[in-house]
Amino acid sequence: MSIEVQYRNRAKELLSSGEVKLVVGYTGGTTTDRRRPVFVSSAEQVDRLVLDELCIANLSGYLVTEGLLSDEKRVAIFLRPEGIRSINILAAENQLNPDQVVILGFETAGNTIKLLEGSNALDFIEYVVSLSENPVVSDSDPVIEKLEKMNAQERFSFWQDEFSKCIKCYACRQACPMCYCRRCIVDCNQPQWINTSAHTLGNFEWNIIRAFHLAGRCVECGNCDRACPVNIPLRLINRRMAIESKNSFDHYAGLSMTQEPMLASFKKDDSETFIL
Ligand code: SF4
Ligand code: SF4
Numbered sequence: 001m002s003i004e005v006q007y008r009n010r011a012k013e014l015l016s017s018g019e020v021k022l023v024v025g026y027t028g029g030t031t032t033d034r035r036r037p038v039f040v041s042s043a044e045q046v047d048r049l050v051l052d053e054l055c056i057a058n059l060s061g062y063l064v065t066e067g068l069l070s071d072e073k074r075v076a077i078f079l080r081p082e083g084i085r086s087i088n089i090l091a092a093e094n095q096l097n098p099d100q101v102v103i104l105g106f107e108t109a110g111n112t113i114k115l116l117e118g119s120n121a122l123d124f125i126e127y128v129v130s131l132s133e134n135p136v137v138s139d140s141d142p143v144i145e146k147l148e149k150m151n152a153q154e155r156f157s158f159w160q161d162e163f164s165k166c167i168k169c170y171a172c173r174q175a176c177p178m179c180y181c182r183r184c185i186v187d188c189n190q191p192q193w194i195n196t197s198a199h200t201l202g203n204f205e206w207n208i209i210r211a212f213h214l215a216g217r218c219v220e221c222g223n224c225d226r227a228c229p230v231n232i233p234l235r236l237i238n239r240r241m242a243i244e245s246k247n248s249f250d251h252y253a254g255l256s257m258t259q260e261p262m263l264a265s266f267k268k269d270d271s272e273t274f275i276l
Contacts, residue, residue, distance in 0.1 A: 003113050004051040007078070007104055014076050015043045020102055024062055024077040026055040037062065051078065053108045058221035060086040061177030069100045076102035081131055082221035084116075084124050085254025086177045089217055091121060092259050095180055098122075121257055132252035141239055163203040165230040168196060172224035172234055173210065178217045185209065211237045216245045216262025219254050 001009075011023045027038035027048045035054045039062075040046055060083045062068060068075050079087065084105055091098040098121045105116030105124065118124050147155055170186070173179045186194045186206055194209065195202035218238045225235040245251040251262040 003106070003115055004049070006115065007051050007106070008046045008049050010104060011040065011046045011049060011076060012043045014102060015040070015046070019074060020076045021071075021073040022068060022075045023049070023104075024059050024068070024075060025049045025104070026051065026057075026059075026078060029054075039068075049078075051106065051113065053111050053113055055106075055108070056080070056222070057175075057226070058083045058086055058177055058219070058223050060090065061175075061180065061223075063087075063101065064090060064095050064177070064180045069096055072097075072100065074100045074102055076104055078104045078106065080221070081105075081107055081116075081128070082219040082254075083177075084121065085128060085131075085219040086221070087121050088128065088254040088257045088259065089178065089219070090180075091257040093261070098257055125256060128255055132255055141236075143233070143236055144240060144243075147236065147240075159204075159207075160200065162232050163207055164200060165232055166198055166203040166207065167230060168198045168203070168206065169229060171227040171229060175223040175227035176214070177221070177223065178214055178219075179210075207232075207234075207237070211241055212263075214238065215241045216249070216251050217253050218242060 007025075011025070014020045015023060021041065023040040023046070025038055025040060026035040027050050029036045033054060035050060035052075035057070037057065037059055038048055040048060055078065058080065059077055060079060063075060063077065077083070084103060087096070087098060087101055087103065090096045101121065102119050103121065103124065105118060107114050107116060116124065116127065118127070147158065150158065168186075170184075173184060173186075186196065194205045218241060220235070220238055220242055222235055224238070225233065228234060242253065245253065245262055249262050253262075
């Protein structure tokens with residue numbers, strides 16, 4: 001039985017038994033090489049679900065931004081490893097109740113797809129720990145290595161060129177499961193912290209502030225990078241921040257549902273003097 005059929009059957013069981021009110025998954029996109037999110041609310045609709053190596057988007061953000069858990073019923077959701085880590089962060093930040101989330105976990109490697117055992121975030125603790133020990137967060141990305149070799153002025157010029165393309169569409173924010181603020185700093189106009197016009201200073205402010213807001217929280221799912229209509233390589237910033245989080249703070253985002261936020265916690269025995 002194919003993986004896709006196995007997951008359709010599981011979704012059908014969950015919906016038929018009333019264990020969940022909804023399944024969030026993937027279906028065919030506008031072209032044959034794309035997949036898009038779908039919300040399935042009855043067993044008769046499960047044939048719409050598709051599961052293959054093209055299912056790459058992190059769907060976890062819908063649970064929060066669409067208020068899918070507001071009535072306290074349970075929802076099943078197809079999640080890749082990054083999505084499972086997102087659930088941990090959203091739970092740690094009190095944005096959702098993990099008991100309401102049934103995880104249909106899977107991972108892809110090239111053209112192969114594998115189901116992950118478990119159905120709630122607690123079932124995946126060991127798996128996520130094994131991910132944190134795996135050097136996915138490494139500085140071996142050739143573009144990052146190239147950027148690291150540049151001096152500060154060259155690196156500034158690189159990002160100036162990239163950010164000059166930004167049209168302030170905020171697709172990166174909308175696609176990010178960690179960007180759930182009801183009112184984003186960029187939407188405030190009294191005071192206006194960030195200039196909304198798409199010019200160099202405002203673009204730097206927006207992208208750097210967003211990067212810092214995601215430091216220690218980004219799970220490197222790539223949703224923002226894929227959503228950017230002008231192809232700014234946002235993944236480079238996210239990857240660099242993840243490397244720094246790991247190397248400087250031994251922090252791997254989404255390790256558990258009780259993980260303390262990297263930039264909002266401290267250790268009393270910290271060697272730096274700021275704590276004295
Ligand atoms: S910043 Fe981008 S890569 Fe990181 S969690 Fe958000 S969408 Fe995913
Ligand atoms: S998606 Fe790209 S163009 Fe749009 S605001 Fe984000 S960085 Fe700028």
